Amino acid sequence: MTIAQQDNARVLMFETPYLYNMLDGQVYPLLAEGPYAWNDSRTELSFSINPAAHWSDDTPLTAEDVAYTWEAHVKYNTPTAAANVDYIEDIVASDDYTVVIQAKLNDAGAAINPLLVQAYVSTNYVIQKAWIQILEERVGGDATALLADPAEDVIASGPYMKYFADDSKVVLIRDDNYWGQDASMWGKLPVPKYLAHVIYKDNAAGTTALQAGEVDVSQQFNANVQNLWLEDGLPISTYLPDAPYGIGASLPTAFFNLTGSSYGLDNLAVRKAIAIAVDYPTIIANAMTNQSATFDQVPRSLMNPTDGEQALYDHDAVADLQWAGNDIETANAILDEAGIVDSDGDGWRELDGQKLTYIATCPNGWSDWQAAIEVVAAAGKEIGIDITTNYPEWSVYQTVVTKSDAPLPEGYDIFMMWSDGAGPTQPWSRIRKLMSSEFNGMTSNWNGNWGGYANPDADAIIAAIPQETDEAKLKEMYTELVQMYLTDIPSFTLMYRPQSFHTVNESVWTNFPYDGDGTNPPVPPLDMMDGWGVAGLYNLELVNP
Amino acid sequence: MKHTFRQVFRSGKFLVGFVIFMAIVLTVLIYPLFIKYPPLDVVSRGTFLPPGIYVNVYDSMSSSLRYTLLLDDAASRRIASKLSHEDRLAMQEWLVAMGVPEDEIDIEDTVKLLELWKNNFDPTARFPGMTNADRNYYIRLNTSLDGLLATEGATVAALNQETGVLEEKGIINQTDYVNVGEVPNVRVLPLGTDNFGRDVLTELVKATGVSLSIGLVAGVVATSIGLLLGLISGYMGGLVDDLIVFINNLFTVIPSFVLLILISFSIGQEQRGAFTIAVVIGLTSWVWTARAVRAQVISLRNRDHVNLSKLSGHSVAHILTTDILPYIASYVIMALILQISSGILIEAGLSILGLGPRTTDVPTLGLMMNWGMIYQAHIMGKWWAYFPVIVIIALISFSMNLMNTGLDQVFNPALRD
Numbered sequence: 001m002t003i004a005q006q007d008n009a010r011v012l013m014f015e016t017p018y019l020y021n022m023l024d025g026q027v028y029p030l031l032a033e034g035p036y037a038w039n040d041s042r043t044e045l046s047f048s049i050n051p052a053a054h055w056s057d058d059t060p061l062t063a064e065d066v067a068y069t070w071e072a073h074v075k076y077n078t079p080t081a082a083a084n085v086d087y088i089e090d091i092v093a094s095d096d097y098t099v100v101i102q103a104k105l106n107d108a109g110a111a112i113n114p115l116l117v118q119a120y121v122s123t124n125y126v127i128q129k130a131w132i133q134i135l136e137e138r139v140g141g142d143a144t145a146l147l148a149d150p151a152e153d154v155i156a157s158g159p160y161m162k163y164f165a166d167d168s169k170v171v172l173i174r175d176d177n178y179w180g181q182d183a184s185m186w187g188k189l190p191v192p193k194y195l196a197h198v199i200y201k202d203n204a205a206g207t208t209a210l211q212a213g214e215v216d217v218s219q220q221f222n223a224n225v226q227n228l229w230l231e232d233g234l235p236i237s238t239y240l241p242d243a244p245y246g247i248g249a250s251l252p253t254a255f256f257n258l259t260g261s262s263y264g265l266d267n268l269a270v271r272k273a274i275a276i277a278v279d280y281p282t283i284i285a286n287a288m289t290n291q292s293a294t295f296d297q298v299p300r301s302l303m304n305p306t307d308g309e310q311a312l313y314d315h316d317a318v319a320d321l322q323w324a325g326n327d328i329e330t331a332n333a334i335l336d337e338a339g340i341v342d343s344d345g346d347g348w349r350e351l352d353g354q355k356l357t358y359i360a361t362c363p364n365g366w367s368d369w370q371a372a373i374e375v376v377a378a379a380g381k382e383i384g385i386d387i388t389t390n391y392p393e394w395s396v397y398q399t400v401v402t403k404s405d406a407p408l409p410e411g412y413d414i415f416m417m418w419s420d421g422a423g424p425t426q427p428w429s430r431i432r433k434l435m436s437s438e439f440n441g442m443t444s445n446w447n448g449n450w451g452g453y454a455n456p457d458a459d460a461i462i463a464a465i466p467q468e469t470d471e472a473k474l475k476e477m478y479t480e481l482v483q484m485y486l487t488d489i490p491s492f493t494l495m496y497r498p499q500s501f502h503t504v505n506e507s508v509w510t511n512f513p514y515d516g517d518g519t520n521p522p523v524p525p526l527d528m529m530d531g532w533g534v535a536g537l538y539n540l541e542l543v544n545p
Numbered sequence: 546m547k548h549t550f551r552q553v554f555r556s557g558k559f560l561v562g563f564v565i566f567m568a569i570v571l572t573v574l575i576y577p578l579f580i581k582y583p584p585l586d587v588v589s590r591g592t593f594l595p596p597g598i599y600v601n602v603y604d605s606m607s608s609s610l611r612y613t614l615l616l617d618d619a620a621s622r623r624i625a626s627k628l629s630h631e632d633r634l635a636m637q638e639w640l641v642a643m644g645v646p647e648d649e650i651d652i653e654d655t656v657k658l659l660e661l662w663k664n665n666f667d668p669t670a671r672f673p674g675m676t677n678a679d680r681n682y683y684i685r686l687n688t689s690l691d692g693l694l695a696t697e698g699a700t701v702a703a704l705n706q707e708t709g710v711l712e713e714k715g716i717i718n719q720t721d722y723v724n725v726g727e728v729p730n731v732r733v734l735p736l737g738t739d740n741f742g743r744d745v746l747t748e749l750v751k752a753t754g755v756s757l758s759i760g761l762v763a764g765v766v767a768t769s770i771g772l773l774l775g776l777i778s779g780y781m782g783g784l785v786d787d788l789i790v791f792i793n794n795l796f797t798v799i800p801s802f803v804l805l806i807l808i809s810f811s812i813g814q815e816q817r818g819a820f821t822i823a824v825v826i827g828l829t830s831w832v833w834t835a836r837a838v839r840a841q842v843i844s845l846r847n848r849d850h851v852n853l854s855k856l857s858g859h860s861v862a863h864i865l866t867t868d869i870l871p872y873i874a875s876y877v878i879m880a881l882i883l884q885i886s887s888g889i890l891i892e893a894g895l896s897i898l899g900l901g902p903r904t905t906d907v908p909t910l911g912l913m914m915n916w917g918m919i920y921q922a923h924i925m926g927k928w929w930a931y932f933p934v935i936v937i938i939a940l941i942s943f944s945m946n947l948m949n950t951g952l953d954q955v956f957n958p959a960l961r962d
Contacts, residue, residue: 204921211924223740223920224592229678231926233631237678241685285590286742367919371740378585506676514677543674 008423008499008531012160012172012195014125017047017066017099021532022249022422022499023522025308027122028532031061031157033097033184036121043111045118046100052182055128055155056175063093068129072136076143080124087113088120115466119425122531131155159190159537170197190537192509195529202365210236213507219500219527221368224289228503235506235543239525240515243290245503246525248298248305248496249421252369253434254360254376254414255451255491261407262358264351268489269338270385273331274414275492277379280325283494287371292495295324301482302431305496309427314479321486328382335383342384349384357386358413363398364391369416372494376414387414404445404452417450421499431481432462434491453490500526511541552955559951565944569937573754582744584751584908588732589742592920593927596737601730605723606701607714612722619719624655627689636662639683642672659694662687737929739913740920745929752908753937756889759823759902759909760941763888766827768834768881775838776865780846786839793835801829805891809900819902819909826891827884834880841873875956879949886945893938910934 009016017032029035029050036047053061070091073081089102101120103111111117131154139145159180163173172195180186200206203220210218211234222228225245228236238245256265256274264270284292293305299322303309335341340351348355360377362369373389380387390411392400400412408415420430433439433448435458440449461477468474502525504512513523513536526533553559582588633652641647643665651657668684698718702711725731736745778789796804808825809817845851846869854864870877889910895901896911897918917923917931 204918204924207921208924224925227925229682235676235678237676237681241681279587281590282587282742286587286592286740289592365919367921370919371916374741504677506678510674510676512677517677543676 008526008533009123009125010529011125011158011531011534012529013154013156013158013162014127015157016122016125017049018122019532019534020122020424021521021524022306022526023247023524023532025422025424026521027424028521030185031126032121036118038114041109042114043103043105043109044100045103045114045121046094046098047121049097049099050182050184051097052179052184053157054179055157056161056177057128057155058177059128059130061126061128061157061179062096063099064096065129066099066126067091067093068132069125069127072127072132076146078147084116084120084124087111087116110467113466115425115428119423119429122424126157128155128157160195163194168199170199171195172197186535186538188538190534191540192537203367210503210505213505216505216509217512217527218503218505221288221291221501222503223367225291225503237504237506237512237514239502239513244293244496245291246498246501248293249499250497251302251304251419251430251493252372252416252495252497253419253491253493254373254416256489257408257413257415257451258454258490259407259452261409262413263354264340264356265358265413267338267340267351269334269340270351270356271489273334273383274376274379274385274387275489276323276325276327276334277331277383278325278376278492278494279379280494282326283372283375287368287375288495288497291501292497295322298496299324300486300493302434302478302485303427303482304422304430306422312427312475312478313482314475317479318482318486321483328379331379331383335385347384348386355386356384358388359390359411360387360414360416361390361392361397361412362416363394365394368495373414373416376494401450402445404440404442404450408452415450416494417448418497419448419493427478428462428465431478431485435459435481435485436462449490451490453488455484455488455490458484498525500530502526506543508543509540510543511539512536513539549955553952556951556954558947558954562944562947562949562951565940566948569753569941569944570757573750573757576747576750580747582747584748585743587742588734588744589738592738592740592742593922593925593930594734594738594742595927596735596929598725599732599734600723600725600728604728604730606717608723608728610723610727612724613718613720614722615720623719624693627693628655632686633658635682635686639672640665642675643667643670656694659690662690736933737927739930740916740922743908745913745933748908748913749910749933749937752910752913752934753941755819755907756892756910756938757885757941759819759826759892760885760888762820762823763826763830763891764881764885766824767831767884767888768877769831770827771831771834771880772838772877774831774835776842776869778835779839779842780861780865780869782843782846789835790839793832796829796832797836801832802891802894805829805895806898806900809895817900817902819907822892822895822902823888826888826895830884830887830891834877834884837876837880838873841876842869845869845872875952879952879956882945882949882952886942889938889941910938 008020008022011019011030015031017030018027018036019030020027031049031053033048033050036045038045049061049063049066051060055061070088074085087104089104091099091101094100101117103114103117106112134153135146135149135151139149157179159175159178160172161175164171174189174193176189178189181189198209198215200209203222206215206218206220207222209215210222211228211232225238228234239247256262256271258265260266280295284290284294298305298310299315299319301313301318301322303312335349340349340356342349343353344350346355348357350356358380360373362373364370370391377387377389392411400409401415401417420426420433423429435453435455436449437454437459439445439447440452440454458481461481465474465477468477502513506512512528513519513525517523519535519539521532523536523539524531524533528534528536636658637650637652640650640661645661645665650661666683666687668687671680696719698716698721700716701714703714705712734744734746736749739745739748774789774793778786805825808829809822812821812825851864851868854868892901892909893911893914896909896915901911901915902909913934914931917934922930
């Protein structure tokens with residue numbers, strides 16, 4: 001329940017200083033008061049803590065808590081510290097209610113990555129200093145024990161606290177002493193008394209529960225979601241009344257294995273042929289049941305379909321590199337030209353005498369991804385490259401894919417993973433995770449570029465973007481990156497996908513966010529727990545009070 | 546031999562089973578001769594199109610052969626298709642919520658109802674207890690009611706590529722009909738399409754063929770192994786018999802389906818063609834055939850004619866094939882039939898677990914079920930994507946078991962009437 005979902009931290013128990021809103025790209029104060037500010041040299045970022053904020057034990061929440069949270073992260077080398085320690089020098093409390101984040105500086109005296117410093121305030125929780133000290137005492141300063149501690153006695157600042165948890169269900173109960181009732185924040189409590197997060201076996205079980213009204217907000221892929229209201233007449237709706245039903249934010253991507261263990265994938269002609277032969281319209285219409293914008297509507301790049309990101313690159317400059325897919329003729333021509341032909345007459349092409357054969361894979365049970373991978377594999381037959389599918393269980397899949405310090409094993413030639421969705425560091429962070437070689441060699445790489453692509457030119461631009469403030473220059477850099485990505489094809493986007501699907505059953509509750517619901521700022525269609533999406537909990541109404 | 550056949554075909558059970566089975570086999574053989582669609586071709590953008598006849602709208606619009614039919618109920622059917630009784634009740638609910646007195650609303654009077662609706666409907670209005678789903682429904686309803694009572698035709702216009710202006714191409718009247726036989730593009734999808742947008746019937750016919758061949762290969766492999774081991778172990782006895790019985794017991798106690806899953810999994814999807822799967826199924830399901838054959842052979846071993854053969858100095862192979870095999874042939878045929886039918890079921894079971902043949906090569910009945918389940922056809926009520934598959938599997942097993950029972954009646958002296 002308290003996992004930071006991409007760039008929208010889940011703020012039910014623990015809270016962040018700011019909330020990110022993917023719909024308008026702004027951050028709004030939560031624990032903070034007013035906007036944050038950089039100093040003139042952009043080396044320090046400061047913000048104030050809302051004096052009304054207090055912990056569940058009624059002690060005030062102060063800047064010292066923010067500072068000590070960071071100190072503890074660094075001391076115990078948590079993932080949060082690992083992700084930020086190269087960019088943040090220190091976080092200090094200059095008085096009870098003022099926090100200063102000092103950026104790490106490069107040789108020229110400028111912040112290495114102001115973007116990530118800025119993002120810290122909306123993606124990382126503040127934890128109570130007093131409680132962290134209790135915990136440290138309990139585990140005797142042992143980092144492993146600290147991270148494994150169940151924290152049953154935790155003090156938090158959010159509107160909900162733990163009520164019940166086992167492996168099939170997590171239930172949170174509202175804390176009626178929540179500080180956010182203060183007029184300076186929400187002015188009232190969130191409407192539901194309990195929030196139950198039920199863990200279903202698979203999508204089918206989740207859909208059945210949604211149909212039966214056992215689920216109010218479903219954030220899974222429900223195939224042909226429109227049939228739930230058009231054919232079954234159920235009180236179910238989505239953010240948009242018609243296709244694509246949601247707001248595309250992330251780019252589920254098929255990665256080529258470039259770590260050297262897939263014969264022939266180091267050859268650009270092979271990668272390009274596969275990527276342009278895939279029938280994307282069928283993936284979107286059939287695998288995604290139209291819950292994605294098409295590549296005709298939003299040509300492929302590194303950007304998600306939101307207007308803000310689309311405006312960040314020069315469309316005309318890359319137009320001749322973008323492909324719409326299903327282009328068997330060109331794909332075959334590319335392979336013929338590269339001399340990759342079927343010389344032994346078995347129907348499959350060979351490269352230097354060795355048959356090209358690949359396995360395309362994704363986790364078992366992720367139905368939209370599985371069907372998409374099937375369509376990718378079907379393209380192989382059309383161009384004489386033998387592609388078959390395989391679906392390992394997620395537990396196996398994740399361990400294999402995130403191990404970037406050795407070549408990928410057999411069976412992971414073409415594999416599907418996600419990309420970042422929307423967030424305060426986007427699209428830079430998404431591009432970094434799709435293209436940057438800094439993750440190659442990590443033993444546990446949950447960032448991206450799982451195929452092991454390495455391009456020094458791209459790395460240089462990715463490193464330079466966070467310090468660039470000139471918009472024209474930024475556009476140039478992004479355009480260049482899109483060009484590299486579409487030229488080298490280390491991976492290729494298969495569809496656009498919402499940050500999280502948002503399908504609601506209004507048997508009990510209504511007034512969930514929908515397009516044009518008049519909320520200001522607009523509440524994004526997430527699962528009502530992440531980032532500014534939490535604002536939706538304050539607007540809910542009972543259908544039959 | 547002739548006599549035996551005649552006897553077999555006199556058995557009603559065998560005959561019914563045989564007819565059903567042959568009907569399935571013939572369909573599998575004949576259908577592709579007439580309908581040449583590739584079975585794995587994606588024909589529809591969009592999943593699970595319902596069964597029916599799909600007529601190209603563009604072709605029917607631009608068809609020069611238009612007929613005028615004056616059908617009395619055309620208008621009322623058109624209205625009913627867009628305005629059901631439930632819709633009328635929902636409109637009444639809206640109007641009442643908006644303050645129209647209930648006695649002014651007559652939901653059966655379409656003209657009056659639509660008039661009230663037009664004067665009162667406001668897409669932005671909310672009444673207590675109204676959900677977003679309701680709001681979307683009313684907006685959809687309002688859109689579909691637009692021009693419902695119009696009597697004039699619809700104007701067809703095309704964009705002039707040069708000037709960018711819409712030009713009128715003609716008018717389609719409400720009494721215009723086309724003859725489906727004269728429309729160039731009509732596709733009949735008797736069982737609709739599946740989650741990939743493939744023609745289910747064509748896929749089903751192909752899948753039935755593949756599953757039958759899987760069953761046949763698996764059955765032949767299993768029966769051959771079982772027969773060979775049973776014959777050798779029953780006839781030879783001694784150490785050979787002990788060894789074979791030992792192996793047989795080993796395989797008996799390991800659940801064969803678990804073994805099958807392990808083998809399938811270790812082969813990897815890469816090598817898992819339909820034929821490989823069939824062989825693997827055969828290799829794991831010979832145990833009971835071998836046991837039964839061994840038992841029969843032991844009882845035959847000391848018969849007079851076998852001893853006579855031995856004295857004449859015939860070889861073991863000769864004795865087995867001429868003196869023993871004919872006596873158990875009927876049993877072996879029955880075992881084969883059961884093995885084929887269970888081979889088909891086992892493939893379906895494997896594929897549902899995602900361990901069947903590679904999915905991009907050929908359809909099989911199990912794979913069709915697997916994808917139907919993954920895409921929730923059974924939850925969303927898309928019966929055509931999985932129910933025909935179940936029916937075919939059931940029919941194959943049923944017909945084979947019937948044949949088996951029929952044969953049993955003929956050959957088993959204990960059951961003879």
